Amino acid sequence: MFNSLFNKLTAMFILVTILGFVIMGIMIFMFLGDMVVNEMALNLEKTAQTITDSFLVYDGSQTLYPWLESWFAGTLRSHSQNTQATIWIIDRSGYLWRFDSPDSEYTAMYKVIQEKFERGPTDIRWRLPSDKYYRKIMTGEYDVLREVGDFQGLLGESGQWLTIQKPIVLKPIDGKSVVWGAVFMHKPVPQILASRTYIFQFVFYSSLVALVVCIILLYFITRRMTRPLKEMNHAAQVIAKGEFDQVLDVNSRDEVGQLARTFNAMTSELRNIENHRREFIANVSHELRTPITTIRGFISGILDGTIPAEKQAFYLDIVRTEAERLGRLVTDLLDLSRIESGESRLVMKKVDINEIIRKCIIQLENNITKKRLNIEMIFEAEIMRVRADPDAILRVVFNLLHNAVKFTPEGGNISVFTMYARDGKVEVSVKDNGHGLEPAELERIFERFYKTDRSRSDDRKGTGLGLAIARSILKEHKQDIQVSSTPGKGTTFTFTLERVE
Ligand SMILES: Nc1ncnc2c1ncn2[C@@H]1O[C@H](COP(=O)(O)OP(=O)(O)O)[C@@H](O)[C@H]1O
Ligand SMILES: [Mg+2]
Numbered sequence: 001m002f003n004s005l006f007n008k009l010t011a012m013f014i015l016v017t018i019l020g021f022v023i024m025g026i027m028i029f030m031f032l033g034d035m036v037v038n039e040m041a042l043n044l045e046k047t048a049q050t051i052t053d054s055f056l057v058y059d060g061s062q063t064l065y066p067w068l069e070s071w072f073a074g075t076l077r078s079h080s081q082n083t084q085a086t087i088w089i090i091d092r093s094g095y096l097w098r099f100d101s102p103d104s105e106y107t108a109m110y111k112v113i114q115e116k117f118e119r120g121p122t123d124i125r126w127r128l129p130s131d132k133y134y135r136k137i138m139t140g141e142y143d144v145l146r147e148v149g150d151f152q153g154l155l156g157e158s159g160q161w162l163t164i165q166k167p168i169v170l171k172p173i174d175g176k177s178v179v180w181g182a183v184f185m186h187k188p189v190p191q192i193l194a195s196r197t198y199i200f201q202f203v204f205y206s207s208l209v210a211l212v213v214c215i216i217l218l219y220f221i222t223r224r225m226t227r228p229l230k231e232m233n234h235a236a237q238v239i240a241k242g243e244f245d246q247v248l249d250v251n252s253r254d255e256v257g258q259l260a261r262t263f264n265a266m267t268s269e270l271r272n273i274e275n276h277r278r279e280f281i282a283n284v285s286h287e288l289r290t291p292i293t294t295i296r297g298f299i300s301g302i303l304d305g306t307i308p309a310e311k312q313a314f315y316l317d318i319v320r321t322e323a324e325r326l327g328r329l330v331t332d333l334l335d336l337s338r339i340e341s342g343e344s345r346l347v348m349k350k351v352d353i354n355e356i357i358r359k360c361i362i363q364l365e366n367n368i369t370k371k372r373l374n375i376e377m378i379f380e381a382e383i384m385r386v387r388a389d390p391d392a393i394l395r396v397v398f399n400l401l402h403n404a405v406k407f408t409p410e411g412g413n414i415s416v417f418t419m420y421a422r423d424g425k426v427e428v429s430v431k432d433n434g435h436g437l438e439p440a441e442l443e444r445i446f447e448r449f450y451k452t453d454r455s456r457s458d459d460r461k462g463t464g465l466g467l468a469i470a471r472s473i474l475k476e477h478k479q480d481i482q483v484s485s486t487p488g489k490g491t492t493f494t495f496t497l498e499r500v501e
Contacts, residue, residue, distance in 0.1 A: 006222055009222040010222050013222065014218065017214045018211065021207045021211055024207070028203055029200055032196040032200060033193060035196075036192055036193065036199075037148065037162060037189070040187065040192045041146050044083060044185045044187065045166065047082070047083050048165075048183045049166060051075070052167075052168045052169075054072060054075045055072070055168055056170070058071070059180075076089075076098055079100075080100040080101055080102050081102055084187065085185045085186060086100070086109045086186040088186075089181060089182075089184075090128060090134055090184060092134075093127070094131055094133070095126070096125060096127065097125075097181065099113065105188075108158060109186075116129060117129060128154075132152060133151070134165075136165075137165040137166075137167050137179075138167070138179050140169060140177065140179040142165075143167075144165065145163075145164070146163070146164055147162075147165075148160060148161070148162050149161065159188055159189065159190060160190070161186045161188055161189060162186070162187045162188075162189055162192060163184065163185070163186050167182045168181045168183060225256060228248065228252070228256050228259075229259075231248055231249075231260075235263070239270065244267055244270045247264055247267070248260045248263055250264065280448065283448065283449045287449055287464075291323070291325055291326045291329075294318070294319070295322050298315040298316070298318060299319060302315065302316070321460065325460070329463045329465070332463050332465040336448070336465055336468060336469050336472060339469065339472040339473060342476075346388075347389050349388070349390055350386075351386060352384060352386075353386050353393070353428060353497060354377075354379050354418055356394050356397055357377065357397055357416050357418070358377075359394060360398045361375060361401065364398075364401055364402060367405050367406075368405060368414075371411075373405060373408060373410075373412055373414055374411075374412070376413070376415045378416070378417045378418075379418045380420055384418050384426055384499075385499070386426050386497040386498055386499055387498045387499075388498070392477075393497070395469065395470070395473060396473050396474060397428070399467065400430040400470065400493045401430055402466065403466060404430055404434065404491075406458075406459050406462070407434040407435065407458070407459075407491070409435070412432060413432070413433050415430075415432075417431070420499065424499045425479075425498060425499055426498075426499045427496055428494065428495055428496075428497065429492055429493065429494040430493045432492075433490035434490055434491060435487070436487040436488050436491055437491055438487055442483060442485055445467055445483060446467045446471045448464065448465055448468045474495055479496045481493065482494050
């Protein structure tokens with residue numbers, strides 16, 4: 001079930017959300033408990049204050065105004081109704097002067113009084129069984145006392161109670177205030193907490209609704225997030241089978257979107273590589289087939305007598321040229337693929353580029369003199385050291401010079417320049433005054449097997465791989481090669497090398 005990222009994410013989100021709500025619930029529950037008890041205590045304290053005030057009005061005047069008796073009783077009644085709390089008025093000797101309870105508690109509280117309070121033989125009034133219940137408040141040191149519990153065991157059987165005690169202080173006559181008695185208010189804690197349960201239920205149900213909404217949202221968000229991954233997976237499988245025309249529809253900017261874009265770039269690159277590969281194979285087979293066809297044709301002609309004996313030498317010479325070209329083609333191809341695959345490790349050395357150029361010219365001496373070409377070397381310094389693989393660079397220079405010699409008409413001029421350039425480089429240029437190249441030809445000149453139509457007829461020996469090899473070698477050296485040409489006037493190839501002292 002948790003094998004898919006989608007399920008994992010959804011499960012994790014739901015878990016975290018539920019955990020969040022549970023923690024929040026517990027905290028709210030605890031906080032609410034304290035809060036409602038506190039709130040109620042403050043409320044009861046205020047009421048107790050009102051009752052003491054009323055008591056002070058009532059007591060001492062009730063003989064003058066007998067109706068005050070019923071007024072005070074009514075006051076107590078309404079206070080106990082409003083607060084749903086039991087009210088006792090106890091005098092400083094512990095006698096119960098007044099008692100009232102909300103209807104729901106009246107009987108129970110009355111029973112407590114009957115059972116727990118005491119009454120002397122001649123006494124008609126109830127009295128708290130011990131002064132430990134009222135001693136503290138009667139000292140007058142406390143403005144109010146608050147307690148949560150069973151009122152020191154007196155209300156034990158009936159659970160937890162919140163008790164407020166407020167002293168009734170008589171107006172001082174001689175400057176000394178006297179505590180006449182105290183107002184006691186009791187309220188069952190479960191009753192107070194009922195409001196918490198109510199609030200909590202509200203929080204609980206709204207959390208539940210929020211949770212469901214969250215889960216639904218999360219479901220869609222995760223699905224949205226994982227959808228591109230699924231698509232990519234599918235596309236990758238298709239690509240693995242060799243179909244590179246997969247394009248993902250990307251519209252997000254996040255990491256997944258970036259991945260999808262990278263993926264698209266990768267497939268497009270793969271597509272390019274694949275197209276190149278196909279084109280390359282088509283080219284190679286074409287290039288190989290042409291000389292083979294020629295060779296086979298002429299040899300058959302000689303064998304079956306179609307070519308007369310006196311012409312055989314001529315055709316065999318062509319066959320030899322073609323066979324040589326075939327051999328060169330294969331060698332060049334192997335070299336090129338070795339260089340491009342990075343198999344041929346460069347052996348970097350400090351070498352004098354001018355020396356390499358001189359060596360190339362010596363190798364081409366025969367062709368140069370045969371075509372009566374003028375060749376000049378213009379070097380900025382006598383010795384110019386570069387960091388390069390000497391054999392590889394010799395091949396580059398040779399290919400460029402060889403082309404210049406091939407494509408310059410008899411009596412033409414070829415110049416080779418070396419000079420120091422910017423960024424610690426040495427620039428090498430090979431310039432000829434041959435027939436030049438059209439812009440469209442210039443663009444394709446470094447492609448494998450590319451030969452201009454003209455050179456196909458002029459130079460039957462070339463393979464069209466020389467410049468491709470030169471560029472690959474320079475690319476491995478992290479250097480550049482460029483060409484410029486004016487049709488009819490000549491061509492210049494320029495490449496760079498890393499200068500060293
Ligand atoms: N100096 C040059 N002048 C004119 N054309 C050139 C010159 N160098 C190269 N080319 C053109 O570029 C083509 C590719 O050159 P290259 O890769 O060396 O192959 P190849 O020399 O075997 O023909 C040549 O066939 C020719 O058409
Ligand atoms: Mg060439």
